[in-house]
Every structure is written in structure tokens, then in C-alpha cells.
Amino acid sequence: MEFSSGRARQKHSRLGGDRRELYPHSLQFYLEPPTENVPLVEFESFAIDRLKLLKVVENLGVSYVRSSESYRTKLESELRKLKFPYRALAEDDYEARRKDHISHFILRLAYCQSEDLRRWFLQQEMDLLRYRFNELTDSLRQKFLEHVNLSFEAISEDLKNELVNELYTSTPGLTMTKLKEQMFYKVGLADAVDLFRARRVFIKDGFAFVPLKDIDAIVLNNYRTKLSKALALTARSLPSIQSDERLQPLLSHLSHSYVGPDYSVQKNTGKISLEQIDALSVKSFPLCMRQLHKALRDNHHLRHGGRMQYGLFLKGIGLTLEQALEFWKKEFIRGKVDADKVKISKYGDGNLVCELACFLLSGCPFRHSDPELLKQKLQSYKIPPSGITQILELVKGMHYQLACQKYFELTHDVDDVGFSLNHPNQYFAESQRQLGGGRELKKELSNSGNSQQKSNSQESMNSNSTPTSSNTTADAELEGLEAYFTED
Secondary structure (H helix, E strand, O other), rough: EEOOOOHHHHHHHHOOOOOOOOOOOOOOOOOOOOOOOEEEEHHHHHHHHHHHHHHHHHHHHOOOOOOOOOHHHHHHHHOOOOOOEEEEEEEEHHHHHHHHHHHHHHHHOOOOOOOOHHHHHHHHHHHHHHHHOOOOOOOHHHHHHHHHHOOOOOOHHHHHHHHHHHHHOOOOOHHHHHHHHHHHEEOOOOOOOHHHHHHOEEEEEEEEEEEHHHHHHHHHHHHHHHHHHHHHHHHHHHHHOOOOOOOHHHHHHHOOOOOOOOOOOOOOOOOHHHHHHHHHHHHOOHHHHHHHHHHHHHHHOOOOOHHOOOOOHHHHHOOHHHHHHHHHHHOOOOOOOOOOHHHOOOOOOOOOOOOOOHHHOOOOOHHHHOOOHHHHHHOOOOOOOOHHHHHHHHHHHOHHHHHHHHHHHHOOOOOOOOOOOOHHHHHHHHHHHHOOOOHHHHHHHHHHOOHHHHHHHHHHHHHHHOOOOOOOOHHHOOOOHHHHHHOO
């Protein structure tokens, strides 16, 4: 794979044509790397699109049983939104197959750098191949098996009827009705050894008669072996690839990148009032931001990391610069910070997208809290015992973002959030959508919803506040405000 400008790519297409013969089937085991020139812009966009695809596959693979109908339905619904060639493609759809091919190899470069990355990439690619394989028609499935040199012959209906009793007794999990509907393949024993050991297959004349529901296991085992070996070989050659100054930043970024919406674009600026924040922290803040807000109200101080994260979160939910100045000033001068140190940066306040992405967030309560302390906190927030058990099980399995999604479901009384949670501001936006939108919530709060919380907050203010100078101008407040965020 070589890299070029967009102009070189266009020239290459004119010279070589579509070269559809490179992709005779919509699926492949990705045995041969691409040899064409790939523009760097296309390189990055292809990789990000595939990464979004694999993130969806990961989230649903934990939330649903992979072989269930609900999993397939939900995955298809999510994948339709991504505009990626994930299903069986038209026989002449060269561009879609080219994108599938190139994007796999780009992520292989990015995710071969450690054992954890290789394991994650391998699992998601296997789950994706399983889904796509099971979506193929009978003829396309047979064509794919031949394409990857797994020429398993589908037995005829006459032979299946002749062996129906033997197949029924030797194949667990199939009723007689389902067995008659199931396609069977004649497979060599060497390829079906795991099924043979588990006594899950009928053997005759040196062949295993494998139902369609199990043939994907043989295909996936074959794919796992090949991809695992390929990842190890790619890791060995990585130093020479990383010497390319154009690729190194891209590859490093991809393996730790956030691919969700850009919440730095403030669509709700000015729609949230300072009086609403206490009530919103209970109704619509994710647990991480709810904890930061409570710590700020209790202690009137946050350390540098907490201030950065909470400040960016508040910016994302719609606080203006002037509101932020007022909010932080009122809160911090009630603590031990001098008024002249209460400063907020007008510029350079961080990349909201990257710094607040869930996997980059420091202090995630699901990832970093002791399970017993997390349990006590959830109990104090009136989460039902059954819900707490579900959350702790997800935490035990290191599915921290899914634990946060479960917290969302329990606090909003919904059965399925319908999205993959990746960002605190995404949590807030989805919460507002569930509650009816910011406008309705704001009206509700201004009328009655936050009266008690406001009085509690005001009481705390009055007991700790110190007077500030009324002669401070807006320009003076903004001058040198960067120093505020560097104070501990």
C-alpha cells in the first residue's frame, strides 16, 4: 500500500480502471494487502469509517446474544446509518469492496501495536465477518467458501431426507422441523474436529455433515488463525512503517481515537441558565459529571483535571463564556481560592471532543471506583438492587461504557437506550431528548422544578461567600485568565 495525493489517485483510476476482478466476492479473509496508491485523506476517512463500524459491533456484541434475532436486527439498523459496505454487495460494486479491503488493512496497521489492541481488533473483525457471512444467500455463501478455499459441498435434499434420523440424533439444538429447513454441508474431518470432539455432528465415510448454524464456526476458526498470524507479522514490520512521518501520527491516533459526534459545536449556547445546573446534574448528567458537580458544591474547589473536564462539559451543554465566568467565580470564592485567582480562559480551553471522550476520561466512576463504593453511591441515587447488580456485572467484565448506558436506562426508565455511549455530552443530549428537550425542561425548571435545589445551593452560598469587587470590568476579568486552570 502506497500513499499519494488525490490527483495521483485519479490518474491511477484512469489508467487501471475499476479492476473489479480483484474482488470477486463481497467477503474475503484479507489475505493480500492493497497495492495501489491511496491518498492520505482517503486513508484517514476509510479508517475512521471502519472504526465506527467496529465500535458498533463491539457495543452490540456485549449487549445482545450474537446469534439472536434481536442482535441481527439491531446491528443491521445501526450499520445502515454508517454507509459502510457491511453486507453482501452487488457483484459489480467495486468501490464499496475497495473501501472494505483498504480500511481493514489500515486498521490492521493501527491495531497490531499491542496484545490488547490485537485482541480487540481480532474479536470485532470476527463478529463482523460472522454477521456478513450469515447474511449471504445460499449461492453467495457457496461462492465465498470456494473463494477462501473452503469448498464445502452443500448436500442435496434427497441425501438429507435419507439421513434425516441420523442428523437429528447427532445434531443437538435442532428440532425435526428446523432440521428440515436447515442446509447441511459435507465437511472433511480435519476442518470439523472441534464439532467432532464435542459430539455435535454426524460422521459418515470420513466426512462430517455440518448444519449451516455451525458452518460459520468453521469459517471463523479458519479466519481467526489467518488474521492472528497476519497481525503478528504486521507487528514485526511496524518499525519500518512507523518511520514514515506521514503515517506515524495517523496510526497512533487511530488506535486511541474518538469517532463520535463533535460536541464542541455549541448548538445550545445560552439555553441553559446557571439556576438550572443543580437540577440538571440530577436528571441529565452522567455519573462522572454528577460526581464532579457534587464535589464542587460540597468543597467549592476542584483540582486541575476535574476543572478542565467539568468546564469543558459545561461548555458543551450550552454555558456561555460569561455564564462560565460567573459560575466559577461564585463557586471558588466561597472556598480557599482568592478572588484574583478565579480566572477562566477565553481561548485555548481544550478540544471538547478528544478530552472528554469516555475512554480518555480520568476518574470514570465505573472504571476507577471500588465496586463496593460504587454500589453505595448507586444506592444513594435510588438505583434498584437489580439494576445495581447489572451495572456491577458489566463493570466486572470491564464494559464500562455499557455500565454507563445501563445507568442511563435505569435513571430514565427506558429498556434500551438505542445508542452507543461514548461521550459525557452525548449522555446529556440523549437525556434531554428523553425528557422532552431543553426547552420543555427549562420551562419546567423555571416554574417549579428546582426551587428546593436553588434554596439549598443559595444557603450554601450565603454561608461561605466573601464579597467581590464590583468595580472589576469584563476586560479585567478576561485578562490573563489562562492561569486559573493551572492552579491546584
